[in-house]
Amino acid sequence: QVQLVESGGGVVQPGRSLRLSCAASGFTFSNFAMHWVRQAPGKGLEWVAIISYDGRYKYYADSVKGRFTISRDNSKNTLYLQMDSLRAEDTAVHYCARDHRSGGSSYFFDYWGQGTLVTVSS
Amino acid sequence: QSALTQPASVSGSPGQSITISCTGTSSDVGGYNFVSWYQQHPGKAPKLVIYDVSDRPSGISNRFSGSKSGNTASLTISGLQAEDEADYYCNSYTTSSTGVFGTGTHVTVL
Numbered sequence: 001q002v003q004l005v006e007s008g009g010g011v012v013q014p015g016r017s018l019r020l021s022c023a024a025s026g027f028t029f030s031n032f033a034m035h036w037v038r039q040a041p042g043k044g045l046e047w048v049a050i051i052s053y054d055g056r057y058k059y060y061a062d063s064v065k066g067r068f069t070i071s072r073d074n075s076k077n078t079l080y081l082q083m084d085s086l087r088a089e090d091t092a093v094h095y096c097a098r099d100h101r102s103g104g105s106s107y108f109f110d111y112w113g114q115g116t117l118v119t120v121s122s
Numbered sequence: 123q124s125a126l127t128q129p130a131s132v133s134g135s136p137g138q139s140i141t142i143s144c145t146g147t148s149s150d151v152g153g154y155n156f157v158s159w160y161q162q163h164p165g166k167a168p169k170l171v172i173y174d175v176s177d178r179p180s181g182i183s184n185r186f187s188g189s190k191s192g193n194t195a196s197l198t199i200s201g202l203q204a205e206d207e208a209d210y211y212c213n214s215y216t217t218s219s220t221g222v223f224g225t226g227t228h229v230t231v232l
C-alpha cells in the first residue's frame with residue numbers, strides 16, 4: 001500500500017535551516033509529482049510547493065519562494081524540503097502528498113503522510 | 123495568492139444535506155476544473171473526497187458530490203452522518219502553476 005513517511009521536523013531558531021524528508025513506498029515514486037503542504041497550529045491548510053515527477057519543474061507559494069527548495073531523489077524514493085531563513089510563521093505541521101495524476105500533475109493530493117512538526121522559536 | 127473563501131462553519135442534522143461553497147477568482151477556481159475537496163478529522167491528515175470538480179476517488183461515499191459555477195465551487199454532503207463532522211478544505215490550481223487552499227469549513231452534525 002502507498003506510504004509516505006515524513007521526518008526531519010523539530011525546534012529551530014529563527015534564521016536557521018532545516019531539511020525535511022519524505023520516504024515513499026508502495027508505488028512507482030518516479031512516476032508522480034509530489035507536493036508539500038503545511039498547517040500552522042489551529043489554522044488551515046497551505047500549499048507550499050510542487051516538484052514534477054522527473055524533478056525538472058518546481059513551483060512555490062509566494063510565502064516560501066526564495067527560502068525553501070523542493071527536491072527529490074528518485075533512486076531513493078525520497079522527497080525533500082530544504083527550509084532556509086526560517087521564520088516564526090513557518091511553524092506548522094508539514095505534510096508531503098502525492099499528486100493524483102501519474103506522469104503529469106493535477107494538483108490533487110490522493111495520499112498524505114502523517115506530517116512532521118516544525119517549530120521556529122528562539 | 124489569497125486563500126479561497128469558504129464559510130467558517132456549516133451545520134446540519136443527521137440525514138440532511140449541506141453545501142459548502144468555495145469562492146475564488148478567474149485565475150483559479152473559475153479558470154480551471156482542477157478543484158478538489160479534502161476532509162480532515164482532528165489530529166489526522168487530510169483525505170481527498172472530490173477531485174476534478176465532481177469526481178470521487180475510489181472508496182468515497184456517493185453522499186459526497188461536487189460542482190462549480192463561475193468562480194465558485196461547491197461540496198454537497200447528503201444524508202449527513204455523525205462521521206462527516208470534520209473540517210473541509212477546497213483547493214484549486216492557479217494561473218501561476220501553484221495550488222491554493224480554501225480557508226476551511228467546520229461541519230457540525232447536530
